[in-house]
Amino acid sequence: xxxxxxxxxxxxxxxxxxxxxxxxxxxxxxxxxxxxxxxxxxxxxxxxxxxxxxxxxxxxxxxxxxxxxxxxxxxxxxxxxxxxxxxxxxxxxxxxxxxxxxxxxxxxxxxxxxxxxxxxxxxxxxxxxxxxxxxxxxxxxxxxxxxxxxxxxxxxxxxxxxxxxxxxxxxxxxxxxxxxxxxxxxxxxxxxxxxxxxxxxxxxxxxxxxxxxxxxxxxxxxxxxxxxxxxxxxxxxxxxxxxxxxxxxxxxxxxxxxxxxxxxxxxxxxxxxxxxxxxxxxxxxxxxxxxxxxxxxxxxxxx
Numbered sequence: 001x002x003x004x005x006x007x008x009x010x011x012x013x014x015x016x017x018x019x020x021x022x023x024x025x026x027x028x029x030x031x032x033x034x035x036x037x038x039x040x041x042x043x044x045x046x047x048x049x050x051x052x053x054x055x056x057x058x059x060x061x062x063x064x065x066x067x068x069x070x071x072x073x074x075x076x077x078x079x080x081x082x083x084x085x086x087x088x089x090x091x092x093x094x095x096x097x098x099x100x101x102x103x104x105x106x107x108x109x110x111x112x113x114x115x116x117x118x119x120x121x122x123x124x125x126x127x128x129x130x131x132x133x134x135x136x137x138x139x140x141x142x143x144x145x146x147x148x149x150x151x152x153x154x155x156x157x158x159x160x161x162x163x164x165x166x167x168x169x170x171x172x173x174x175x176x177x178x179x180x181x182x183x184x185x186x187x188x189x190x191x192x193x194x195x196x197x198x199x200x201x202x203x204x205x206x207x208x209x210x211x212x213x214x215x216x217x218x219x220x221x222x223x224x225x226x227x228x229x230x231x232x233x234x235x236x237x238x239x240x241x242x243x244x245x246x247x248x249x250x251x252x253x254x255x256x257x258x259x260x261x262x263x264x265x266x267x268x269x270x271x272x273x274x275x276x277x278x279x280x281x282x283x284x285x286x287x288x289x290x291x292x293x294x295x296x297x298x299x300x301x302x303x
Contacts, residue, residue: 005022005023005026006019006023009022009023015274015277016278016281017274017277017278017280017281017282018281019281020278020281020282020284020285021044021280021281021284021285023285024040024281024284024285024287024288025037025040027288028040028288036288036291040284043283043284043287044280044281044283044284045280046283047279047280047282047283047284047287048276048279048280048283050158051235052154052157052158052164052233052234052235053154053155053158053276053279054235054238055106055149055151055154055234055235055237055238056107056151056154056155056272056275056276057268057269057272057276058235058238058239058241058242059104059105059106059107059110059149059151059238059241060105060107060110060268060271060272061242061245061264061265061268062104062105062219062238062241062242062244062245063101063104063105063107063110063111063114064110064114064264064267064268065242065245065246065249065256065264066101066104066114066216066219066245066249067114067117067118068249068255068256068260068263068264069245069246069248069249069250069253069255069256070249070253070254070255070256071216071219071245071248071249071253072097072101072114072115072118073118074209074212074213074215074216074253075097075100075101075213075216075217076093076097076118076119077209077212077213078100078209078210078213078214078216078217079092079093079096079097079100080093080198080201080209081201081206081209081210081213082096083096084198084199084200084201085197085198085199085200086187086190086197086198087187087190087191087195087196087197087198088128088186088187088189088190088193088195088196088198089196089197089198089199090119090122090123090126090128090198091123091128091132091133091136091186091189091190091195092183092186092198093119093198094115094119094123094133094136094137094140095136095139095140095179095182095183095186097115097118097119097140098111098115098137098140098141098143098144099140099143099147099175099179100217100220101114101115101144102140102141102143102144102146102147102175103147103148103149103220103223103224104149104219104220104223104241105144106144106145106148106149106150106151106153106154107144107145107151107271107275108141108142108144108145109141109271109274110144110271111140111141111144112137112138112141113271115137115140115141116134116137119133119136119137120133120134120137123136126196127195127196128195129193132189132193136186139182140182143175143178143179146171146174146175146178147171147172147175147176147179148167148168148169148171148172148175148223148224148227149168149223149224149227149234149237149238150167150168150171151275153167153168153171154234155279157234164227164234165227165228165230168224168227168228169228212253215248215252216248218244219241219244219245219248222237222240222241222244223237223238223240223241224237226240
């Protein structure tokens with residue numbers, strides 16, 4: 001019956017965090033072992049009592065500050081210098097900018113939300129199909145859980161007690177290879193659909209965009225370099241990246257206004273809260289599963 005409840009909640013479009021939490025509560029009630037309700041709140045919060053999980057809201061905050069502070073559009077301009085003149089140039093720009101952002105944010109949901117606001121309207125104005133524009137943005141955003149600093153790596157490292165820095169190193173090459181495969185797909189689609197060739201920026205414009213884009217590239221250097229060199233933990237690197245994005249957006253580029261900070265913090269809190277709720281619910285669901293020895297029961301039933 002518990003499986004039926006789980007599937008009904010899942011098919012009913014209930015948020016996955018609530019699905020896990022409610023399924024765990026249903027199982028406790030159905031099993032008659034209601035004494036577990038006494039420990040339910042404690043287990044719910046113990047799943048998120050980890051210093052390493054602070055990196056999640058801080059990475060999200062860095063991404064929001066970059067977007068509002070003008071760093072995102074500088075990275076897009078930098079990507080235009082590299083790939084903007086090819087056929088289907090905006091698709092390449094979208095992907096390269098996503099790869100740069102993946103080295104900063106580490107969250108697919110946050111990155112897709114930011115890049116969809118920046119790139120999809122621009123691609124539509126240039127005559128690209130809306131589904132194709134959205135697909136490129138979504139595919140590029142999915143590089144975020146692979147290219148370091150990935151929040152999934154942080155979560156797995158915290159829960160499994162494995163070195164996060166080594167996981168970051170292991171994810172670098174697969175992320176680059178996946179990005180290269182996306183380049184091949186974009187090239188083939190561009191030839192089939194006969195998308196227009198982009199225009200390379202003038203030498204003067206390219207130099208201007210490069211000089212203004214380089215400060216934004218310091219943020220992934222701060223994050224990844226600090227972790228790999230052992231200077232800072234992932235949480236500390238995320239905090240430094242948020243501070244750097246705030247200072248650059250306010251004092252270097254001048255696009256970030258203090259009146260925007262409440263909106264930035266609100267969006268960060270909402271997005272981070274969704275992830276933290278999911279972790280807490282998964283923790284209590286796993287606790288119930290282990291306490292009731294469900295894996296052993298399933299193994300015996302299969303055997």
